[in-house]
């Protein structure tokens with residue numbers, strides 16, 4: 246390895262450590278804040294994503310955090326693997342699973358470096374792709390797709406791009422920017438425009454099957470959404 250590679254590798258490890266530690270520090274308030282901020286919609290969006298898993302299916306959760314949705318998946322009988330940079334987030338998840346007598350494989354590592362010989366039936370990236378700059382988000386999306394077996398599912402619950410009338414769009418932008426700036430001040434996310442992941446789907450050989458949106462209160466502007474997508478299966482013949 247050259248010196249510049251050594252330096253880049255060291256810088257990347259230092260970055261992982263810092264981000265992991267920042268999320269460690271956020272562990273105690275993360276779930277409560279997300280529940281209050283979204284009025285329970287973040288949880289609902291993840292629950293809907295998990296409802297697409299069948300018993301016995303192998304699912305990988307990227308950036309799982311404290312993993313309420315991984316617990317939901319394990320309850321449904323899915324075979325769950327979870328990856329996260331934060332030891333403390335995974336520790337909470339381990340206790341949650343233990344409390345219900347459920348099992349999952351928990352991996353504390355950088356998801357970019359995660360590889361497997363056995364692609365998954367489904368990969369879930371919930372409120373995860375949004376923590377990267379665009380180039381890294383696209384890289385992570387492609388990586389997530391590469392971990393799914395052909396014909397398998399990608400489940401994404403996340404903030405939604407602004408849509409609807411202009412007041413609804415402005416509300417979406419202001420509301421979600423408030424959260425982003427707060428998280429940025431805590432060193433958890435970079436500042437960036439909200440993404441429409443669908444734009445990056447064709448490159449990652451993904452097609453959308455379902456989208457469900459979640460509004461502020463009952464009829465307010467759209468703030469969150471769940472996307473159910475499928476990885477292309479080159480062997481599938483159309484009859």
Ligand SMILES: C[S@@+](CC[C@H](N)C(=O)[O-])C[C@H]1O[C@@H](n2cnc3c(N)ncnc32)[C@H](O)[C@@H]1O
Nearest residue numbers: 268308309310329330331334354355356371372
């Ligand atoms: C915004 S939180 C979302 C957590 C969870 N999915 C949820 O919906 O509540 C992002 C999570 O990704 C983890 N994370 C950040 N960068 C990561 C990386 N490169 N590899 C693995 N996990 C990462 C953080 O530690 C954190 O738990």
